[in-house]
Amino acid sequence: MNTPEWLKPGIYGALIGAVFVGTVGFSWGGWVTGGGANKMANAMSRDSVIAALLPVCLDMSRTDSDRIAKLATIRETSTYKQRDAVMSAGWATMPGSETPDRDLAQACVAALDLEAS
Incomplete structure (x- = not known):
């Protein structure tokens, strides 16, 4: 599949942005997985x-x-x-x-x- 040349920067930006948002969200944003939330609820x-x-x-x-x-x-x-x-x-x-x-x-x-x- 040939993607237009003008679309490649947008795709790269979306991928890098998704990785960045996920990393920031789980490390500093307070996001937790379902298992982590379950462990915290049990401890509380x-x-x-x-x-x-x-x-x-x-x-x-x-x-x-x-x-x-x-x-x-x-x-x-x-x-x-x-x-x-x-x-x-x-x-x-x-x-x-x-x-x-x-x-x-x-x-x-x-x-x-x-x-x-």
């Missing part, structure tokens, strides 16, 4: 659930009869194992659940540190 919903369950964890820690001993154990453990200590204390296990939630335990550790200071 997980964060919202943890934020909603955090008061339950703190209430369980306040009403625990062994609160003083368990808090002392949590404070004595190294920083990276405090989450596991909260999980073993049972404060990150929601009513109706059999296993503790790691993300909730981490949020509870942060809130307990803020609460203690």
Whole structure:
């Protein structure tokens, strides 16, 4: 197929423009793919659930009869194992659940540190 000579600059300009707009849109324009949007939505919903369950964890820690001993154990453990200590204390296990939630335990550790200071 023979294209007219006057049409070639327009075709090249359209192709270069499309590549430029796509590159700028995905890098600086905030465009995301469907998979990326799904990942962000899942992370946001997980964060919202943890934020909603955090008061339950703190209430369980306040009403625990062994609160003083368990808090002392949590404070004595190294920083990276405090989450596991909260999980073993049972404060990150929601009513109706059999296993503790790691993300909730981490949020509870942060809130307990803020609460203690």
